[in-house]
Each structure stands twice: as C-alpha cells, then as structure tokens.
Amino acid sequence: MSVTAAKGFTAAGIAAGIKENGNPDLALVVNNGPRRAAAGVFTSNRVKAAPVLWSEQVLKTGELAAVVLNSGGANACTGPQGFQDTHATAEKAAEVLGVGAGEVAVASTGLIGVHLPMDKLLPGVEKAAAELSEHGGEKAAIAIKTTDTVHKTAVVSRDRWTVGGMAKGAGMLAPGLATMLVVLTTDADLDAPELDKALRAATRVTFDRVDSDGCMSTNDTVLLLASGASGTTPAYDDFADAVREVCDSLGRQLIGDAEGASKDIRVEVVNAATEADAVEVGRSIARNNLLKCAIHGEDPNWGRVLSAIGTTNAAFEPDRLNVAINGVWVCKNGSVGEDRDLVDMRYREVTITADLAAGTESAVIWTNDLTADYVHENSAYSS
Amino acid sequence: MSVTAAKGFTAAGIAAGIKENGNPDLALVVNNGPRRAAAGVFTSNRVKAAPVLWSEQVLKTGELAAVVLNSGGANACTGPQGFQDTHATAEKAAEVLGVGAGEVAVASTGLIGVHLPMDKLLPGVEKAAAELSEHGGEKAAIAIKTTDTVHKTAVVSRDRWTVGGMAKGAGMLAPGLATMLVVLTTDADLDAPELDKALRAATRVTFDRVDSDGCMSTNDTVLLLASGASGTTPAYDDFADAVREVCDSLGRQLIGDAEGASKDIRVEVVNAATEADAVEVGRSIARNNLLKCAIHGEDPNWGRVLSAIGTTNAAFEPDRLNVAINGVWVCKNGSVGEDRDLVDMRYREVTITADLAAGTESAVIWTNDLTADYVHENSAYSS
Structure with missing residues (x-):
C-alpha cells in the first residue's frame, strides 16, 4: 500500500x-x-x-x-x-x-x-x-x-x-x-x-x-x-x-530494524520540569553506549542510567531520581531500590522509566541496544 | 615507581x-x-x-x-x-x-x-x-x-x-x-x-x-x-x-588500554576559528559510533567524519572542509580527495586530521575504535 x-x-x-x-x-x-x-x-x-x-x-x-x-x-x-x-x-x-x-x-x-x-x-x-x-x-x-x-x-x-x-x-x-x-x-x-x-x-x-x-x-x-x-x-x-x-x-x-539491534528500548522520562528537559534526559540515556551494551546483555544496570542523567542540564536532584526497568523500580531516591533480579529482560522490547521528580512533563525516546552485530555491520564494509 | x-x-x-x-x-x-x-x-x-x-x-x-x-x-x-x-x-x-x-x-x-x-x-x-x-x-x-x-x-x-x-x-x-x-x-x-x-x-x-x-x-x-x-x-x-x-x-x-579497543585514534582538528571549536569538533568526531566502527574495520570512511563535523556549531563552510586519514587527504573542499586506497590503517595508531579552514587554532582529542569486544565486555556482566 x-x-x-x-x-x-x-x-x-x-x-x-x-x-x-x-x-x-x-x-x-x-x-x-x-x-x-x-x-x-x-x-x-x-x-x-x-x-x-x-x-x-x-x-x-x-x-x-x-x-x-x-x-x-x-x-x-x-x-x-x-x-x-x-x-x-x-x-x-x-x-x-x-x-x-x-x-x-x-x-x-x-x-x-x-x-x-x-x-x-x-x-x-x-x-x-x-x-x-x-x-x-x-x-x-x-x-x-x-x-x-x-x-x-x-x-x-x-x-x-x-x-x-x-x-x-x-x-x-x-x-x-x-x-x-x-x-x-x-x-x-x-x-x-x-x-x-x-x-x-x-x-x-x-x-x-x-x-x-x-x-x-x-x-x-x-x-x-x-x-x-x-x-x-x-x-x-x-x-x-x-x-x-x-x-x-x-x-x-x-x-x-536498526542495524544489529536485538532490543528495542523505550526510554520514558516522566515528571520532568519541562518537555525539553524530558527530551534531553531521554536522549542522553538513549545515547549511552555502556547502558546500550548492558541492555544487550539483559543486565538491568541502572547505575548507567543515573550516570547518563547526571550529564544533562535538566532540573533534578540526584537523591530524588527514580528508575524503573520493565516496571521494577530498581533505583529509588537516587539509591538502591527493588531487587534487580526481579527485572525480566528476555523480550525484545525493554522499557526504561526515568522519574525526575521535578515536574509533570514527559517524553518518550526510542533507541536500541548496542551489539557486536552493529559493530560488524559498520566495520566490515563501507556503508 | x-x-x-x-x-x-x-x-x-x-x-x-x-x-x-x-x-x-x-x-x-x-x-x-x-x-x-x-x-x-x-x-x-x-x-x-x-x-x-x-x-x-x-x-x-x-x-x-x-x-x-x-x-x-x-x-x-x-x-x-x-x-x-x-x-x-x-x-x-x-x-x-x-x-x-x-x-x-x-x-x-x-x-x-x-x-x-x-x-x-x-x-x-x-x-x-x-x-x-x-x-x-x-x-x-x-x-x-x-x-x-x-x-x-x-x-x-x-x-x-x-x-x-x-x-x-x-x-x-x-x-x-x-x-x-x-x-x-x-x-x-x-x-x-x-x-x-x-x-x-x-x-x-x-x-x-x-x-x-x-x-x-x-x-x-x-x-x-x-x-x-x-x-x-x-x-x-x-x-x-x-x-x-x-x-x-x-x-x-x-x-x-580502553575496553575492547584495537585502535588508538588521534583526532587532530586544525585551522579552527577558536580552540573551543577545535575541541567541539574533535569530540564530535571521537564520539561517532559509525566512524569508530569504520576505523575498527580499517575503513577510511571520511564521510562519517564530515557528518560528525556537520553536527557541531563550530565555524566552518562545508565546501572548505578537508580531512586526512593517516596523512592522506581523502576529502578536499568537502568532496572527494585523494584515493582512499592509499590510506594504510594496519597499525594500532590512527590519525584523523580535520582541517576546518576557518582560523589558526587546533586541538587533539584521543579516542579508540568501537569493537565487538567492547560490546562483549560491557554486556556480558555488570561493571
């Protein structure tokens, strides 16, 4: 069609x-x-x-x-x-x-x-x-x-x-x-x-x-x-x-259909002071190679989410940040939250929720994981 | 000591x-x-x-x-x-x-x-x-x-x-x-x-x-x-x-000794209007995953250098940009330059020179290639 x-x-x-x-x-x-x-x-x-x-x-x-x-x-x-x-x-x-x-x-x-x-x-x-x-x-x-x-x-x-x-x-x-x-x-x-x-x-x-x-x-x-x-x-x-x-x-x-991807990652940023803040934080999380590797390995490595948030200029207090991966709040108030072993990451779609506790705005950024196949596809020949 | x-x-x-x-x-x-x-x-x-x-x-x-x-x-x-x-x-x-x-x-x-x-x-x-x-x-x-x-x-x-x-x-x-x-x-x-x-x-x-x-x-x-x-x-x-x-x-x-790296990449930005411009451009090149994969594959993919430069706010005219890889000016005046087959990338150290033709300032940023080993090291276990 x-x-x-x-x-x-x-x-x-x-x-x-x-x-x-x-x-x-x-x-x-x-x-x-x-x-x-x-x-x-x-x-x-x-x-x-x-x-x-x-x-x-x-x-x-x-x-x-x-x-x-x-x-x-x-x-x-x-x-x-x-x-x-x-x-x-x-x-x-x-x-x-x-x-x-x-x-x-x-x-x-x-x-x-x-x-x-x-x-x-x-x-x-x-x-x-x-x-x-x-x-x-x-x-x-x-x-x-x-x-x-x-x-x-x-x-x-x-x-x-x-x-x-x-x-x-x-x-x-x-x-x-x-x-x-x-x-x-x-x-x-x-x-x-x-x-x-x-x-x-x-x-x-x-x-x-x-x-x-x-x-x-x-x-x-x-x-x-x-x-x-x-x-x-x-x-x-x-x-x-x-x-x-x-x-x-x-x-x-x-x-x-992203090159080499094995996971589709929905990055939801909620409770941001402004929509621009939500987008900036979402993009920073979506671009973090270390996090994208962790998601590939089905590792709910929320520390990498926090370190990505920390590089932005968005309004937030570090000790009020909350992060959920597939609905499990593994980080609460900037520190250790629910047991990370509760996170089920076997499926292709993964949702990362970053709660900035700074307002009422939100945004969704889509990204994917970083894989050896991506490296192969982009190193083995010119494209 | x-x-x-x-x-x-x-x-x-x-x-x-x-x-x-x-x-x-x-x-x-x-x-x-x-x-x-x-x-x-x-x-x-x-x-x-x-x-x-x-x-x-x-x-x-x-x-x-x-x-x-x-x-x-x-x-x-x-x-x-x-x-x-x-x-x-x-x-x-x-x-x-x-x-x-x-x-x-x-x-x-x-x-x-x-x-x-x-x-x-x-x-x-x-x-x-x-x-x-x-x-x-x-x-x-x-x-x-x-x-x-x-x-x-x-x-x-x-x-x-x-x-x-x-x-x-x-x-x-x-x-x-x-x-x-x-x-x-x-x-x-x-x-x-x-x-x-x-x-x-x-x-x-x-x-x-x-x-x-x-x-x-x-x-x-x-x-x-x-x-x-x-x-x-x-x-x-x-x-x-x-x-x-x-x-x-x-x-x-x-x-x-960077995780998984097989190439050490020296990104030289020359003839920038300001040192800040040179650093911004160098960092943009150094963070381009597609380019870092290409270098891993020993592919002198200068188009990825230009697309990285194009995302910055540095002073330059696209049709005056020149790029050399290991001394071969593969891009001249924003277009095809010397034969890319002349570039020898067999050694661990790779130099990318970006000439902004906009001034006299310069900076060097060091980075490395993006490899399947990096992905493995950062996905196979929490770190």
Whole structure:
C-alpha cells in the first residue's frame, strides 16, 4: 500500500544498476493531483547532501509533482558535480513526466563521498516512469532499502481520506543511524502550510525521538505530498493526528530494524520540569553506549542510567531520581531500590522509566541496544 | 615507581576482599610531609559518588595527608549509607595514621549502586597502613585496577624534584569509559593554589581530551599531593609542564588500554576559528559510533567524519572542509580527495586530521575504535 494507498498517487521501484548486486535501487512517486501541495523536513546536519540542498529549494513553492529516490549512493560530499547530478536527475524525471524540474524532489541514500553512476540512474528514471502504477507503493518502498532487512510502510485511513507512507533507514531526522528517507502521501485536500504544520508537529514527537545510534545523517528527508484526490478537507486536528500516527508507526519500524539491534528500548522520562528537559534526559540515556551494551546483555544496570542523567542540564536532584526497568523500580531516591533480579529482560522490547521528580512533563525516546552485530555491520564494509 | 617516585610519600596496595576474586582492591597513599599541600579535580557529572562528595569537601582546606582508594565498588548511588561508608573509611585511615579524617581523601571505582562491604574494607585499611612503603607505588597502582589489563604509572624527574603518578580506568574527567582515578605526587615545595592551577591546566589538555566512549563517570577523581620533601620550589612553568607531561602519559596509557579497543585514534582538528571549536569538533568526531566502527574495520570512511563535523556549531563552510586519514587527504573542499586506497590503517595508531579552514587554532582529542569486544565486555556482566 505504502505511498499509493492514498488516491491520486502512482509509484514504481526498479533496479537501475546503481547497486552492484542488482537489487532494486530507484523509486519514483508521482502526485497526479488534482492538487500538488507538499511539505518537507530535512536533516539539521550542516553538511547536507546535494539532494537535500536541491529538495529544500524546490519545496519553497509548496508544490511537488514527483519524488525520485535512489539507494546505492548518498550523493553527499560530492561537490558541485554532485549538485549537478541531482539537478540532472530532477530534469530527467520532469522530462519524462511532463512537469517542471522545480516540481521534482530528489532523495538519495548510501555511501557518502562517491559520485552516482548517472549513466545508470538517468535511464533508470525512464524505466521507473514506464512502470508507474497505483499498486507500485510496495515496490517503491523496497527500492529505497539500504541495510534495512525489511521495507517499511504504514497507512491510516479515516472516513473518506487516507495518509500512507514508506520509510527506509534506522534513524531519525537528527540524528540517524543510517540515512532516513520517508515519503508520505495523502489524498486529503489541504494546502502546503497545513501540510507543513502537521508534518513538523508529527516529526517532532516521532522521528525526532527515534535515536538509534546518535549519528546524524547528511541526507535525512521526510516529504508529505497531498493530491486532494479524495475531494475531502479533514479538520486539521484529525489530519495532524493521522500524520502523527503514520510517522509513529514508521519510526517504530525503523527502530525495530536498526542495524544489529536485538532490543528495542523505550526510554520514558516522566515528571520532568519541562518537555525539553524530558527530551534531553531521554536522549542522553538513549545515547549511552555502556547502558546500550548492558541492555544487550539483559543486565538491568541502572547505575548507567543515573550516570547518563547526571550529564544533562535538566532540573533534578540526584537523591530524588527514580528508575524503573520493565516496571521494577530498581533505583529509588537516587539509591538502591527493588531487587534487580526481579527485572525480566528476555523480550525484545525493554522499557526504561526515568522519574525526575521535578515536574509533570514527559517524553518518550526510542533507541536500541548496542551489539557486536552493529559493530560488524559498520566495520566490515563501507556503508 | 608511580606515586612513591617523589620523596616524602609511602604507599601500599593490598587485597582486602572487596573483589570476590581475591585480586588487590585497596590502595593507600600517604604524604609524610613536611608539607601536605593538595589539589583535586573531579567528575562534572551531577550524579556524584559519595567519595567524590567527601573528597571535594576535604580538599577545601588545600591539605591532604592521605588517600584511600578502592576498586570493586564505586559507592555511587548508595544514598546516605554510602556517604557514611566513605566517612568511616576516612575515619579509619585517620585513626591508624594519626591524622584527622578531614585530611583523608577517598576514591572508589567499580559497580554503581552497590554498598561497599565495610567489614572487609575497614580491616583492609589497617592492613594497608601496616604495609606502607617507599616502594609501594606499583602495588598501589595495581590495587586500583578494574577492567584495566595493565596498571598505569608515569614519572617525570627534573633537577631536584619529581612528579609521579598512577591511574586506572580508560576514560577521562568528563566523560569516561570506566571511572578514571588518578593520584599524582610531587616532592616539589609548592602551595595548594599553585598545585591547583597546574593541575587544572594539565587536565584541561590531557584527561579532558581523552574520550574513549563518551560516557561520564560518577567517580572520576584526579588528586595532586605535594610533600615539599625535595626542599626545592621549581619555577611554576617548569612544574606545570612536568605535571602536564605526567598527565599526558597517563592519559595516553588509558586510551591504549580502553575496553575492547584495537585502535588508538588521534583526532587532530586544525585551522579552527577558536580552540573551543577545535575541541567541539574533535569530540564530535571521537564520539561517532559509525566512524569508530569504520576505523575498527580499517575503513577510511571520511564521510562519517564530515557528518560528525556537520553536527557541531563550530565555524566552518562545508565546501572548505578537508580531512586526512593517516596523512592522506581523502576529502578536499568537502568532496572527494585523494584515493582512499592509499590510506594504510594496519597499525594500532590512527590519525584523523580535520582541517576546518576557518582560523589558526587546533586541538587533539584521543579516542579508540568501537569493537565487538567492547560490546562483549560491557554486556556480558555488570561493571
């Protein structure tokens, strides 16, 4: 279903030969209207890949007719040639689709610092355009995979309208394990400012709170395209809620497929003075390598949670902190709490609850454990 | 030689039974004067272990007669009982040495959130006092090991005075892989403010720039004790230089023995607008798990260096960044540079040079690679 669940969209996913192993590596998503409203959010990394620079620029009009996505090469740190390559990709898509290049966003993922094989990519765009279909969403989702073991899609349908989407990667807007590319589509009839507002509200509490390995990509891109093909204009809150739901599902799928992970860790920070404090503490816990190793070893090592909290500027008193792991309060008032042997960590999902005892705000950050497989996957070959 | 290289000091290292495996776990360092000037720097983690809270307090007088150090338990997150245990340790040392408890610093390392076995520790202090010797420095260095595979000592001797020291751990003041404990001694005749100034100047450019895994301990402690036994007062600059040299050697030894590491990585940031920028960029590179995995795999993956730089607030233009790995400029002007196959990464030491092309300042941060052994060591059992 993916990006073609909403009416007004066609998509395709093909093997253009960018990946040496012959796997699918090029996706095309087309908005057939009647509207072409669009919004996007991008990596906050200051070293931005050529396609990010391009897509940020074209999105200023609030309209997109199509998105070209490729795996097999990030086109990041590739200089002026890299930007020309992105431009040529958009031009080619515009030509075969009969639209303007300024209506085509481009997203790339793969190794940084390598030029794309344009002799394969440009014919691939033609081939993908020839295969566009209302049932092409799944193939598109497959074509954007890099180290992903499964493709990720999500759909939320309401009364007469739908939000669908696809994602690749195992990370977030800032930061990300591998590049995260997401395309969301809807047949709701909304204008670009509304899409932008709903998208930013959703990513702030979903992808932005998925922190697999603390590394921020040069290429992260999330796009939302609206065709208006349902002829329905939902209430903003309903629409924003549906977008958030799709982003939440895709974010959860990203963590579930993070490189080498054996545990999905839900870090809940509660009773914080501010939401920003809750996020800062959650992120600090989620990025603590020692803790992530302990969780891998099914060791409820709450001392590592406290030492992570201690590095933040959040409001708290050390001797009022409480920590639960899978519901067992192993740390009470900053000291030894319930018996750690009561903690059952056999299952893939692990919940760490950090109670700051400083207010009423909360936040959830998702991360995963740190494993030998992660090291292997990121050391055995360039990615 | 270690802490007894300087005249006026005795030390001992014994097995008190704190560690279940019977290895040495308690060290005592005594300043026999004639002076007892001292200075210290401690973890900036807001969750501080009981011995850190105690030692910070007693150092306010600028005098120390002795330091008791134990491995086998961090006495962190142990509540009021933990502070009482540290107090009792200092009282016991004071009693057997005939000094005041307020002249005794305490340092602990090991698992967080477990109470120390005081029934073993206190008799251990008596036993250590009975074994104090001018040749006890090495035994003391051995007794403070936790996951260290070797003990670490350094000595710098000048005309008529000496600075010596011992260290355990594989980390830094902020942050640290495992807790870092360091005791430095000198027979130079200096007062506490001079010691404090020299110690802070040294740690700022040595231990503070060793960043093994980005995790900050609750227990990091660096103490400098001066006996004045040489009867010599060196020029401040000479003394500060010697202290820096000893700290530099110990810091380098810490990285060389970091948990699971197979590569020692020297991250040089050059041509930064400010020293703070250089340190921020160096630390960001040093903490990038993806890059640390790549270095482990002997993969000169400079894209991961650029994406790490891009997450900082340092002054730079993305298209003016240059990166060398082991002297080969694999990235020039933010894009593809010399052939990455020219990079020889077979040796343990790897140098990453990041040229920000934004000024004249520089800094060096030391880190190590991320390995499956690190994961194993930190997941297979609590530490």
